[in-house]
Amino acid sequence: QGTRDHPxxxxxxxxxxxxxxxxxxxxxxxxxxxxxxxxxxxxxxGKYGEGTKLIYELQDQGxxxxxxxxxxxxxxxxxxxxxxxxKMKRYHIAKVYRRDNPATTRGRYREFYQCDFDIAxxxxxxxxxxxxxxxxxxxxxxxxxGDFVIKVNDRRxxxxxxxxxxxxxxxxxxxxxxxxxxxxxxxxxxxxxxxGEKGLSxxxxxxxxxxxxxxxxxxLIEQLLQDPKLSQNKLAKEGLGDMKLLxxxxxxxxxxxxxxxxxxxxxxxxxxxxxxxxxVLLQQDNEHVEEPxxxxxxxxxxxxxxxxxxFDPKGRKVPCVGVSIGIERIFSILEQRxxxxxEKLRTTETQVLVATPxxxxxxxxxxxxxxxxxxxxxxxxxxRKDPKLLKQxxxxxxxxxxxxxxxxxxxxxxxxxxxxxxxxxxxxxx
Amino acid sequence: QGTRDHPxxxxxxxxxxxxxxxxxxxxxxxxxxxxxxxxxxxxxxGKYGEGTKLIYELQDQGxxxxxxxxxxxxxxxxxxxxxxxxKMKRYHIAKVYRRDNPATTRGRYREFYQCDFDIAxxxxxxxxxxxxxxxxxxxxxxxxxGDFVIKVNDRRxxxxxxxxxxxxxxxxxxxxxxxxxxxxxxxxxxxxxxxGEKGLSxxxxxxxxxxxxxxxxxxLIEQLLQDPKLSQNKLAKEGLGDMKLLxxxxxxxxxxxxxxxxxxxxxxxxxxxxxxxxxVLLQQDNEHVEEPxxxxxxxxxxxxxxxxxxFDPKGRKVPCVGVSIGIERIFSILEQRxxxxxEKLRTTETQVLVATPxxxxxxxxxxxxxxxxxxxxxxxxxxRKDPKLLKQxxxxxxxxxxxxxxxxxxxxxxxxxxxxxxxxxxxxxx
Numbered sequence: 001q002g003t004r005d006h007p008x009x010x011x012x013x014x015x016x017x018x019x020x021x022x023x024x025x026x027x028x029x030x031x032x033x034x035x036x037x038x039x040x041x042x043x044x045x046g047k048y049g050e051g052t053k054l055i056y057e058l059q060d061q062g063x064x065x066x067x068x069x070x071x072x073x074x075x076x077x078x079x080x081x082x083x084x085x086x087k088m089k090r091y092h093i094a095k096v097y098r099r100d101n102p103a104t105t106r107g108r109y110r111e112f113y114q115c116d117f118d119i120a121x122x123x124x125x126x127x128x129x130x131x132x133x134x135x136x137x138x139x140x141x142x143x144x145x146g147d148f149v150i151k152v153n154d155r156r157x158x159x160x161x162x163x164x165x166x167x168x169x170x171x172x173x174x175x176x177x178x179x180x181x182x183x184x185x186x187x188x189x190x191x192x193x194x195x196g197e198k199g200l201s202x203x204x205x206x207x208x209x210x211x212x213x214x215x216x217x218x219x220l221i222e223q224l225l226q227d228p229k230l231s232q233n234k235l236a237k238e239g240l241g242d243m244k245l246l247x248x249x250x251x252x253x254x255x256x257x258x259x260x261x262x263x264x265x266x267x268x269x270x271x272x273x274x275x276x277x278x279x280v281l282l283q284q285d286n287e288h289v290e291e292p293x294x295x296x297x298x299x300x301x302x303x304x305x306x307x308x309x310x311f312d313p314k315g316r317k318v319p320c321v322g323v324s325i326g327i328e329r330i331f332s333i334l335e336q337r338x339x340x341x342x343e344k345l346r347t348t349e350t351q352v353l354v355a356t357p358x359x360x361x362x363x364x365x366x367x368x369x370x371x372x373x374x375x376x377x378x379x380x381x382x383x384r385k386d387p388k389l390l391k392q393x394x395x396x397x398x399x400x401x402x403x404x405x406x407x408x409x410x411x412x413x414x415x416x417x418x419x420x421x422x423x424x425x426x427x428x429x430x
Numbered sequence: 431q432g433t434r435d436h437p438x439x440x441x442x443x444x445x446x447x448x449x450x451x452x453x454x455x456x457x458x459x460x461x462x463x464x465x466x467x468x469x470x471x472x473x474x475x476g477k478y479g480e481g482t483k484l485i486y487e488l489q490d491q492g493x494x495x496x497x498x499x500x501x502x503x504x505x506x507x508x509x510x511x512x513x514x515x516x517k518m519k520r521y522h523i524a525k526v527y528r529r530d531n532p533a534t535t536r537g538r539y540r541e542f543y544q545c546d547f548d549i550a551x552x553x554x555x556x557x558x559x560x561x562x563x564x565x566x567x568x569x570x571x572x573x574x575x576g577d578f579v580i581k582v583n584d585r586r587x588x589x590x591x592x593x594x595x596x597x598x599x600x601x602x603x604x605x606x607x608x609x610x611x612x613x614x615x616x617x618x619x620x621x622x623x624x625x626g627e628k629g630l631s632x633x634x635x636x637x638x639x640x641x642x643x644x645x646x647x648x649x650l651i652e653q654l655l656q657d658p659k660l661s662q663n664k665l666a667k668e669g670l671g672d673m674k675l676l677x678x679x680x681x682x683x684x685x686x687x688x689x690x691x692x693x694x695x696x697x698x699x700x701x702x703x704x705x706x707x708x709x710v711l712l713q714q715d716n717e718h719v720e721e722p723x724x725x726x727x728x729x730x731x732x733x734x735x736x737x738x739x740x741f742d743p744k745g746r747k748v749p750c751v752g753v754s755i756g757i758e759r760i761f762s763i764l765e766q767r768x769x770x771x772x773e774k775l776r777t778t779e780t781q782v783l784v785a786t787p788x789x790x791x792x793x794x795x796x797x798x799x800x801x802x803x804x805x806x807x808x809x810x811x812x813x814r815k816d817p818k819l820l821k822q823x824x825x826x827x828x829x830x831x832x833x834x835x836x837x838x839x840x841x842x843x844x845x846x847x848x849x850x851x852x853x854x855x856x857x858x859x860x
Binding site: 001003004005006007010011012014015026029030031033034036058059061064068079082083099111119121124127128130134249252253254347348349350363366367370373377379380384 | 435
């Protein structure tokens with residue numbers, strides 16, 4: 001339940017999609033790494049907040065207690081600490097596992113791909129962070145998914161907001177996870193949860209409400225830097241200063257048009273320590289042509305400067321920032337779009353079918369196809385001794401093979417091959 | 431234990447290796463599919479003979495009883511039956527899991543890649559079987575792994591041998607798994623196991639010994655077709671007839687030089703029903719240059735006509751033949767060879783580093799690199815506000831980046847970029 005086979009048509013679409021993502025990651029100079037699907041259970045436990053209960057655990061069959069990886073970020077941090085790597089730009093595309101309630105129609109599965117790009121190492125502020133946003137912008141533009149916006153915030157700003165609104169530090173994380181719901185439910189509900197479940201005072205909640213409903217660009221950053229309360233808070237000031245720097249770099253990249261500084265963005269995971277971001281597609285309610293689906297977030301990430309230190313025996317920190325592309329949701333969109341277009345994706349790359357028009361010519365076909373393979377040509381033949389020519393040509397049409405190389409008795413006698421263009425039926429002897 | 435991270439250098443070598451294998455599979459017209467790492471436990475149990483005890487099982491956390499896939503063949507058969515697919519040529523490259531005693535120095539892990547190519551569907555005899563052998567030949571030749579031989583046998587011939595030597599049918603499978611050890615231990619030991627553990631009569635064992643130590647080519651097939659006992663056995667006769675046909679096709683492919691009809695080849699898995707084969711590298715004890723390692727089998731496969739039927743509610747059979755490339759062993763060889771050569775494999779594909787020779791030029795770098803990325807150029811820069819030029823050029827040399835695009839104050843004023851060839855130090859203005 002919650003897993004699926006990918007038949008050839010889906011696998012081909014997925015390959016096309018992943019190759020667009022990989023070529024972007026490579027364009028930014030990332031190296032690939034691979035880590036096991038299995039991790040020690042203790043590596044994963046306590047890293048995902050409420051997600052921890054969704055970890056798939058292996059049976060104790062003697063030996064180590066194992067679990068399936070929940071994401072690619074924690075294994076990456078474990079890898080850096082274990083190998084004492086302090087600087088690295090890597091991408092990793094692999095499956096992760098969550099014992100969640102699957103919602104397969106919305107592209108949510110228990111086994112799904114993640115595509116992560118991360119920059120680890122000491123850097124000057126906001127330079128790698130800006131590159132992560134540039135990557136999201138490039139990928140979403142390349143894939144022509146329609147209009148999108150990348151929301152940006154900073155955990156330090158959020159914590160600063162909580163502090164100046166009178167929230168005790170112990171309640172920062174619960175408050176954060178409540179704010180995170182603002183993209184799905186109205187402020188009133190969020191406020192009720194803060195006051196009811198999370199035990200904040202109504203006054204604090206109202207003050208928070210004034211901040212977290214704000215979003216904008218450089219102007220908003222400037223405004224908050226002048227905010228009499230927030231400008232007095234060390235964390236908020238740092239975060240806002242860096243946010244300003246980030247916008248400066250994004251301006252040089254020419255992508256601020258798609259960026260929104262949004263104080264309601266909180267992100268679920270505990271390990272973020274600085275910039276956080278999330279890209280969402282914007283609904284298009286124009287024609288029926290595009291058939292937009294509500295898919296929510298298609299990319300997200302942020303800065304996590306403390307995670308590697310959790311795996312190092314001496315607690316040595318390696319600052320990291322990274323982005324994860326929500327490939328499953330994007331895949332759902334592309335799949336629906338492909339279906340709507342009626343276009344048929346080829347599942348093979350075969351260039352030529354080796355065919356015979358008469359009987360008893362299997363040997364000739366085998367000899368020719370072997371020559372083609374050895375020359376690097378992608379070639380197929382039917383696995384029949386004496387297939388009908390019509391059936392062979394039909395196979396080409398069904399599978400999109402553009403050429404048929406035909407050897408009949410006459411061709412054999414003349415030492416030629418008849419090359420037929422399947423679509424135009426034009427034939428030449430070679 | 432028994433798993434490993436693949437750091438960038440290994441991941442790059444692996445990518446190169448897998449891409450050679452995939453391009454061969456695509457050359458033969460295969461489509462890709464993907465199946466989940468998780469299978470229902472009941473799907474896997476009872477398919478692998480003694481291997482069943484090595485299956486990784488997931489903890490019962492409520493819901494289905496799950497296990498990690500043990501190979502790619504059983505999931506493929508399950509896929510065909512579940513989707514009622516009766517004809518398909520597919521490849522699948524993915525990780526499989528075995529709770530085995532790891533022997534990591536010999537390239538044996540608990541998590542490892544398999545690269546499978548299979549042809550499912552009703553075909554005329556030996557045509558797809560011959561193609562599988564051609565594929566093994568192409569891949570091993572392409573990868574320049576040194577001399578190799580592909581041993582071929584047929585389960586029907588083996589069963590015929592057992593029958594005419596007086597082995598009761600119930601002992602065919604145990605006898606088979608004993609014969610399979612002949613490549614590792616001498617005949618005497620195999621004979622002892624047959625008589626002792628497996629309960630065969632000494633006479634039967636001796637008669638088997640006469641057959642299973644034979645290997646050769648077409649001549650041997652002809653000889654056995656004339657064998658007074660074997661030629662009377664229906665199964666053996668069928669198998670030998672098909673073996674003759676197979677050699678005919680392999681002759682047309684021009685690859686019989688590397689093929690050995692070897693009656694000692696038995697293969698461990700229960701599900702084979704016809705042709706079986708295994709490729710082994712031959713030791714080279716010439717110079718130290720090559721540093722050959724004993725790696726055993728590097729590819730194997732065979733025909734399994736009954737497996738799909740086991741998953742079909744009505745038992746409908748789909749004949750299949752396939753090959754699995756032993757990528758981990760090949761990887762070990764290539765890795766050792768690369769190490770011995772001292773060659774350094776690049777882990778990234780970056781074409782140009784954007785650099786500055788003076789301070790306060792971060793904005794110029796960000797602007798230029800953004801233009802390069804948007805033009806599809808693979809470009810990097812150091813994540814520092816004011817890096818030293820020497821450090822930037824050093825980074826190029828360390829990571830193999832061939833070009834540096836330098837923007838200094840003068841270049842900015844002139845509206846040019848200085849393009850430096852890192853190896854030759856030649857510079858041109860563009």
